[in-house]
Amino acid sequence: MTTQPGHWSFTRWTTIGQLEAIDVHHPLFRAQLFLQGAHLTHFATHDKPDWLWLSDTARFETGRAIRGGIPICWPWFGAPEKNPPEVRKRIKTGDSHGFARTALWKLEDVRESAHEVEVSLSLAANEDFADVWTGHALLLATFNFSVKGCQIALTTTNLNDSPLAFTQALHTYLPTSDIELTGIEGLDGSDYVDTLDDWSYRQQKGVITFHGETDRIYESGSPLVVATPGRRRSLVAIGSDSTVVWNPGPRKAKALSDFPDTGWKDMLCVETANALSDYRVLNEGQSHTLGVMIGRV
Numbered sequence: 165m166t167t168q169p170g171h172w173s174f175t176r177w178t179t180i181g182q183l184e185a186i187d188v189h190h191p192l193f194r195a196q197l198f199l200q201g202a203h204l205t206h207f208a209t210h211d212k213p214d215w216l217w218l219s220d221t222a223r224f225e226t227g228r229a230i231r232g233g234i235p236i237c238w239p240w241f242g243a244p245e246k247n248p249p250e251v252r253k254r255i256k257t258g259d260s261h262g263f264a265r266t267a268l269w270k271l272e273d274v275r276e277s278a279h280e281v282e283v284s285l286s287l288a289a290n291e292d293f294a295d296v297w298t299g300h301a302l303l304l305a306t307f308n309f310s311v312k313g314c315q316i317a318l319t320t321t322n323l324n325d326s327p328l329a330f331t332q333a334l335h336t337y338l339p340t341s342d343i344e345l346t347g348i349e350g351l352d353g354s355d356y357v358d359t360l361d362d363w364s365y366r367q368q369k370g371v372i373t374f375h376g377e378t379d380r381i382y383e384s385g386s387p388l389v390v391a392t393p394g395r396r397r398s399l400v401a402i403g404s405d406s407t408v409v410w411n412p413g414p415r416k417a418k419a420l421s422d423f424p425d426t427g428w429k430d431m432l433c434v435e436t437a438n439a440l441s442d443y444r445v446l447n448e449g450q451s452h453t454l455g456v457m458i459g460r461v
């Protein structure tokens with residue numbers, strides 16, 4: 165059922181630092197979602213630990229990306245110069261990961277039921293962003309929360325008469341109690357680019373484990389299981405044939421903004437992506453949906 169502000173039962177507005185957010189306090193689960201970036205920072209069922217990692221030193225400031233949760237990287241992933249030429253030619257800045265994660269989105273809809281809450285936000289990517297990017301598109305992010313987990317669907321519609329080429333990622337930060345005892349299952353045999361070894365191609369053998377800084381783009385969007393001590397989570401993607409796996413390790417952790425020096429020990433990023441050769445092209449009026457369902461195994 166669609167509900168109007170003031171008539172929501174489980175959903176309310178809150179302000180954190182400089183930013184407005186939506187708090188979902190359902191009897192079965194809770195979540196926190198910022199209007200800036202359509203950025204989900206918390207999801208948990210009952211009183212259990214959070215399913216997402218959020219930096220202890222995260223800052224909630226206008227125009228600043230929040231460190232943790234699920235930043236939306238759009239309409240390019242990573243450094244502009246590492247994107248395909250068709251994507252790169254639209255970009256007019258050196259900044260990584262696009263502008264959607266720091267743009268102010270608009271609340272479109274809240275639907276509540278006894279079992280789930282669904283929140284939709286939109287972003288008109290138009291001439292307001294002309295200093296950093298050329299294009300005209302509509303983005304719709306829909307978040308579905310239930311006791312089974314959380315689901316995000318990000319739909320891009322090209323509103324321009326020229327083809328829109330873009331890369332993107334749902335940059336999910338997950339918690340772990342020990343990165344060295346953490347594994348990602350589901351990418352055995354997949355080719356990947358190791359960005360830390362001069363962007364060379366390799367092939368994954370078995371489970372992914374972490375031994376220091378890790379930054380890879382896998383050419384697969386297969387269902388994954390993230391196994392951390394005492395917990396297993398499944399990540400099922402739609403509209404994705406690439407997955408980024410990242411942990412900054414001790415050295416890069418020190419250089420990252422809003423990131424504790426030892427934070428690398430208790431997090432990992434598993435990013436549902438359209439990156440590298442998995443970039444997407446939409447003609448006028450066409451849409452593409454990238455999504456991930458994070459659930460229990």
Ligand SMILES: O=P(O)(O)OC[C@H]1O[C@H](O)[C@H](O)[C@@H](O)[C@@H]1O
Nearest residue numbers: 229242260261379408410420433
């Ligand atoms: O610091 P950020 O701009 O949020 O980027 C954080 C990280 O995002 C991705 O995982 C990239 O693969 C990494 O190379 C990058 O360091």
